[in-house]
Every structure is written in C-alpha cells, then in structure tokens.
Amino acid sequence: MRIHIGGAMKRLKLSGEERRGQIVRAALAIVAEQGAGSLSIAAVAHRVGLAPSALYRHYPDKDAMIADLLRRVGEGIRANIERAVAEAPEDPLAALGALLQRHVQFVVENRGFPLLLFSDLVTQHPERRRTLLENLDRFRGGVADILREGRRQGLVRPDVNPEAGALAFLGLFIPAGLYWHLAGGRFDITGHARRAWALYLAGIRAPEPSRTSRRAPLRARRRKETVS
Amino acid sequence: MRIHIGGAMKRLKLSGEERRGQIVRAALAIVAEQGAGSLSIAAVAHRVGLAPSALYRHYPDKDAMIADLLRRVGEGIRANIERAVAEAPEDPLAALGALLQRHVQFVVENRGFPLLLFSDLVTQHPERRRTLLENLDRFRGGVADILREGRRQGLVRPDVNPEAGALAFLGLFIPAGLYWHLAGGRFDITGHARRAWALYLAGIRAPEPSRTSRRAPLRARRRKETVS
DNA sequence: TGTACATCAGTGAACGCGCGTTCACTGATGTAC
C-alpha cells in the first residue's frame, strides 16, 4: 500500500506526519462542505479511507486533532500578515491592499476555517478562544502598524485612529465572507473586496500623497469633532 | 399554577402562545451561554421547567422550534431597518447612525442570535439559509436606499457606490461583534461602533454638506479611477 | 545480503452516553347546558 518516494531512513515518522496532514485536510473539507457539526471522527476516517479507530494512532483524541488543524491554518494566516508588515515600509497602502487580497484568497481556499472559528468547537473552548483572540489581535496589530507607518509617511490622514482603522479593515472581508458563505459561493467576494478597498482607501487616505500641509486635512479634523 | 390576568375567553390559546415565547427565549439564552451545539430539547425543557416531552405539545419537532425562534428575532431586526428607512428622508446620515446604534444594542440584548446564524442549524439548512440571505439583502438594500437618499440630498459623495457602501456598513459591527463574542463580552462594542461610524462617515460624506459643485468630489473621482 | 526482532499504523467489535422523538396516560382548565 505504501508508496516510496525518497530515502527510507525517516519513512516511518514521515508517514505519521503525512497522515496527520491528510487527516487535517479531510477535516477542513468536511467542515467546509457539511459544517462543523458534521466533523466527527467517523467522517474524517471515512474520507481518509481508514477505520475510525485508526485516527487514535495519530491523535490522543478529537480535541488534539482540532488543535493541530487550527495550528496549521493559523500559520498560513500569520505568514500573510507578516509578509504585509515586511512590505509596509516601502509602500504601506499597497502592502495593505495586497494583504486584503491574499487573505481573501486564503479564506476562499480554506473555506472551512471561518466556519470552524464560529463553531462551538472554538467558541466553547476557553483556551482556543483565547488563542484565537491573540491571533486576531496580532492581525489587527499588524494592520494598525501598517496604518501608523502610512501616517508617518503622510499617506494616511493624521486623524485616522490606527486601532479603529485596523478593526474597520476586518470589516472589509468579514461581511463579504459571510455573504459568500450564505450564498454558497455564488458571490463575487474578490470583486467586492476590491470595491470595499476603494471605499476604505477613500476613508483613510491623505488628500494629496506625500504633501502634508494643505487645506483638506483641516477639513477632516473638523469632521472628526462633529462626529465623536 | 396558572395565573389569570385578563379575560378568560382566550386563556387556553394564550397560554400556548406564552409557553412558546418562554421556550424561544430559553433557547436563545442557551445558545448565548453554551453555544448552538448545546441547544437540545432537554436543555430547553429543563430551563423552562418542563419535561422534554412537553415541548412536543408546542412544536412538532426541534426544527419548528428553531424556525419560530428565528422568525421572532428576525422581526426585531426588520423593525430596526424599517424605522431607519422611514427616518431617512429627513436626515439620511443621522438615520444610518441611529440604525447602527440600535442594531448593536439589539445584538447585545440577543447575543444568541449571531451565534445561531453561524451555526449548522442555519448554514446547513438550505431553506433557512435562503431566508437569512433574503433578510440580509433587505438590510443591505435598506442601507443602500438610505445612502442613495443621502446622495440625492448631496450629503454623500456621488462616487460612493450604494451597494458597496451598504456592505461596508455591515463591516462596522460584524467584526466588532466577533471580537465582543470572543472576548466574552469584555469589549466595548458600542464604543467601537461609534469610532467605526466616524471613520465610515469620513469615507462617504460629501466634503461640504448641501453644496454639490466644489473641487473635492473631482479629487474623489480621480481617486476611484486609481484604485479600481 | 539475510535473518530476527521491535516498532508502529491500522482493524473491528464493543462500550456508555446524550440525543430527538414516541406513546399511553394524567390531571387541570375551558365549555355547554
């Protein structure tokens, strides 16, 4: 049954790692297709082509399997934000736009992930909820840092609160993702992300790039007072 | 056991209606406190103080109970949006701001509702998913109408797409609601809604209220071309 | 290169548990005369 590819030295351990990857991918696909409530040991095992009891050779219990799944997916998201932060000094607004695009792409490819986040498997699990909150904060913090850099470069209006702006950034894809999910994929999520991004940009961008002292920033400051 | 309040003519039917109200409220509280996965007939019955089998005197099955719950909560949300649309002609931006505030308040008071929307109970149920999508469209459509009215009155920039702007409006509370939920209520959701609203307003508002021909709209139009 | 042993992924039967739901029955409440 086993297919030999490379050297045979670490075949054994590698096989276990391969299986875990397979299991986690199957689990995410089940969540995407049938919802988090259908994520059972039996369903995952069946999809991978194993007996349910076989999964216990790779994880001590169901919880550990889910933890591994969340860890792996979380790494992908973290990589996106770190890349954006690294790109920010050169062109903060472009880095932010690219982050939005990459993140939307990631969610489209890992459709099960957001469903999992909203499921009892996460929300009713204090430790995981805390981890998720930390990751969300890291994402938000990264976006806020980019906004600060943009402000420093005079590309973002000085009256834009980086923290509020970062949370508003999440608002660019979360509702669209919700729509996309409810509509069963029949929703142009990338197209919407582009339009929402234009609106967001209009909201945060300084009137004239790289020139800081003009009349418009004053107008914006006046506006802020009216609202708060 | 029964408490007589008014006339005794329709006591019988009223009692059934009262029970259904009680059951639905208990169900929503369970979802809020323990997640949608904990919404069992036994749990609801226990909370109301009945034997599980008693619920079948009021609903043919669990599905019908959930449908009733969603119907009742949906009415509250619809009332909010209809009120905002009615208030729009007088002051569109104020109507939109009030809608945001009222909706956030509603979600805070019916914390179980959003959890239910993201649960398998809705997302894995094609008919309910369709109903939900219709309701969401109605909400979005209402906001878009208000934005159009704002544009007509010269309060909203003419280059703001009402449909995209309406979806962005959802982005003002959905991420905040997610945060608030993950943080277990330890998140200033109303405060955030206020700040996000200021940012949103800055993004859509025409530079000078009620004056349409100035230089800024042109600048905005140029901006749009750069982005799309 | 060949052999003996250890390791490890996979199996199938079995378990206890909570779930939604059914059903015959009870007793309180409402209605008709």
Added chain:
DNA sequence: TGTACATCAGTGAACGCGCGTTCACTGATGTAC
C-alpha cells in the same frame, strides 16, 4: 350556579441512533547484527 364532557398541557418510560473512545489483535515496515 352546578354538573358532565371535551380539550389540552404536561409526564415518565422507552426507542433507535450516532457519537467518541477503548482494546486486543494483525500485519507491514524499519532496525540491528
């Protein structure tokens, strides 16, 4: 106002089902000599 009957909410025992998990066992693969 009193009595006989109908209606209806509530009960407790029982069901079949899918779930996560355990366990003794198997057979393939890797390792040591």
